[in-house]
Amino acid sequence: MSGKRHFLVAGPGAAPPAPSAPPERWLQAFADGQWSTWATLQATLRAGDTVWVPVTLPGWEARVRELAQQRRDVAVVVLSPVPHDDEGLRALNAGARGYVHLLAVPAMLREVEHVVRHGGLWAGPELVQRLLAAARTVLAHAPAAARSVADLSVLSEREAQVARAVAAGKSNREVAEQLFISERTVKAHLGQVFAKLGVRDRVQLALLLTDGQPATEPKALP
Structure with missing residues (x-):
């Protein structure tokens, strides 16, 4: 270190x-x-x-x-x-x-x-949800042109599933249980999601995916 x-x-x-x-x-x-x-x-x-x-x-x-x-x-x-x-x-x-x-x-x-x-x-997930609720209120009153659309086509199908679950406020453990994968795998996918979508944390990811706009569909797994 x-x-x-x-x-x-x-x-x-x-x-x-x-x-x-x-x-x-x-x-x-x-x-x-x-x-x-x-x-x-x-x-x-x-x-x-x-x-x-x-x-x-x-x-x-x-x-x-x-x-x-x-x-x-x-x-x-x-x-x-x-x-x-x-x-x-x-x-x-x-x-x-x-x-x-x-x-x-x-x-x-x-x-x-x-x-x-x-x-x-x-x-924590509960606090993140409170922050998101406040941010959504602000976004709801923002001009449509100021909102961004999340392009999930850059993600694999599994990465998109992880992204949506995390954006909904689920913890890594809850995502792992929902998708029947390990927490280590969730963490790895989430790292790829952050890098590909250009966000730094769960709050930014959730705001990007819940701005009221339809998200572009992800590409299918090969």
């Missing part, structure tokens, strides 16, 4: 391991990850870093907003011991690119990091 740096923010004056954060799973995901207090973080950051902020950090929302405004070249992910939509919306509104469970498994933490580092947005 050369060149990728991760900082987990501890509370003021806390010495690692701090009781407010999950060092074991987080360090399993990012073996070279570093602890940092807010005071020392500012002088340490460089472009491309990822900062993980637990909601147990006093004033976390203001901290995230400050960091997002001052360092647009740094990705911020908020960690919560009890994730819920309202808190997630607050995190995203403050400028976080990701919102995930404090005790997420290492594989998920690495996936979150991959998404946000490439400019995407990570949030």
Whole structure:
């Protein structure tokens, strides 16, 4: 993971391991990850870093907003011991690119990091649906000429099936169960979908496929 740096923010004056954060799973995901207090973080950051902020950090929302405004070249992910939509919306509104469970498994933490580092947005399926509902309201009042049509002809039949399921708000596991394939296969197809359609995350994909316009049919599998 050369060149990728991760900082987990501890509370003021806390010495690692701090009781407010999950060092074991987080360090399993990012073996070279570093602890940092807010005071020392500012002088340490460089472009491309990822900062993980637990909601147990006093004033976390203001901290995230400050960091997002001052360092647009740094990705911020908020960690919560009890994730819920309202808190997630607050995190995203403050400028976080990701919102995930404090005790997420290492594989998920690495996936979150991959998404946000490439400019995407990570949030739970329920929160994504709320964001989509708000976006659809805006799109409904937008001029038809401003809307884009998703050209699914660039996708294989299976990729299009995955794209539609994800756009409907299903998780990778739910898509796998629906299509009788593995989660690993879903993830691989989704990566191809993002690349071919030029989107960075599930929210952008869902907006592209649910703008009220008919989507071009995908090509058939050979």
